[in-house]
Amino acid sequence: MVDTRVTLSGITLDNPVIPASGTFGYGHEFAELYDINCLGAFSFKGTTRAPRFGNPTPRIAEAPAGMLNAVGLQNPGVEKVISEELPKLREVFRKPVMANVSGFSVEEYAETCALLDKEEQVGWLEVNISCPNVHGGGMSFGADPSAAAEVTKAVKAVTRKPVFMKLSPNVTDIAAIAKACEDAGADGVSLINTLLAMRIDLKRRKPLLANRTGGLSGPAVFPVAVRMVYQVYEAVSIPIIGMGGVSSAEDVIELMLAGASAVEVGAANLTDPFAARDIIKDLPRVMEQYGIDTLSEIIGGAHNG
């Protein structure tokens, strides 16, 4: 019997598989299909202080081995998430949930996190400083070490829950941003968010997405994620949640060898709603195939020697 458990900031997960924010809503669409308590945890839809409709459509485009999205952080706002979504979520998910938070100012990040700090069901805060699809916010905080540190400090000051800063791959040196977050008190980092991308419609001769640019995700970005997790693991000593195109149990193990303590599954949930469940089911078999008894022991294993 293999051991798939991992620990994130003192909370033990049955397995390292966490559906990524924005690909799993607040859980209900998937809870209708399978018992989502098989998940290690999940990161709910990116939540902001005020309700947001997001970007105009089209918001989605096809890419080779992946997809672009420019949803633009559509969400009902943190107050409604607390009053409506979390009570509904408690009925279908008994484990701690990861609260994904976005903002447009340091104050807004702190206000939203302070409200979520009071929620018992929230196990961790995942602070998105890397959304490529909104203007005047999101990624601008994640592209500069001092801005990233400022958000980290402001959030840490208002919560006792572990804080994971979600980082952008659209930077020259992701390890420097991760280090700045660690120095500012972050309990961990999540990476990678989507890669800034564009498709052009040949018939209209215009960008396909109404937002013009969008974030690339899916298997196309997986090797980028592996490289960045590997680099960040060398730069920081806080835990890393790895993500970016994960589609199989083998991908989970690869990202963990690169240095991830847990792994998020994103785009795969959208093309196959059972993807996260099936990866979890498959994990023991693949662990046995590679002679792994205790999954947590392989974290960062690719760095040895």
Place this chain on the structure above:
Amino acid sequence: MKQGLYRIESNRPLTADVWELRLAGDTSPITAPGQFVNVRIDGLYLRRPISVCDWDGDGLTLIYKVVGRGTAALARMAPGGELDLLCGLGNGFDVSKCTQRTLVIGGGVGTPPMYGLAKALLRAGKTPAAVLGFNTRDEIFYETEFRALGIETTVTTVDGSAGIKGFVTGALPEDYGYYCACGPEPMLKAVYRAARTSGLLSFEERMGCGFGACMGCSCETRYGNKRICRDGPVLEKEEIIW
């Protein structure tokens, strides 16, 4: 919604670029006409949403227009092959809202779901009438099938090469109590403005997941934000913001 494998029974062209695909498999997830399936296609990442034209206990019929790589790949699929579908997506048309004489209005490749709707209305003891709009004679499909249902069927073509010349809005009968429409957005908008009664309109949008998780196909309505894939594709006339 259910995920399943469906066997291709036939896949044939109806016009130069519109194809009819008959699939055998579990249709229990389909609960209303106007719902759709999301089809996995080898070599493409995102599934492709296609409306259900008709279904029974053994399988379903999809009609699609070849507009890009996904639908072109679908047109190359041969009988005997299998397709992975998410089946029974979206709300579909609520037949209970339709009056005794309801117009079913289809434009181009928006026509297929209106066929399943017309059959459902007949099953419910109602007497629908169909108005089907196409650009030109060569693009007409399923006129015979609609007529075979025994319902009043009017065809329009923009160039007048068959049926009544012009758009569907120029051929709406006088006596109807409700309408249901599916077609390109300019047609829906014209019907919305021309129709005297309340109605249901089915919309198209580029989708990510097709089952409500990704917020890729959201729209604003008078009843709040809706996901075309999950809360639609059918919206009530009263909630649409134009």
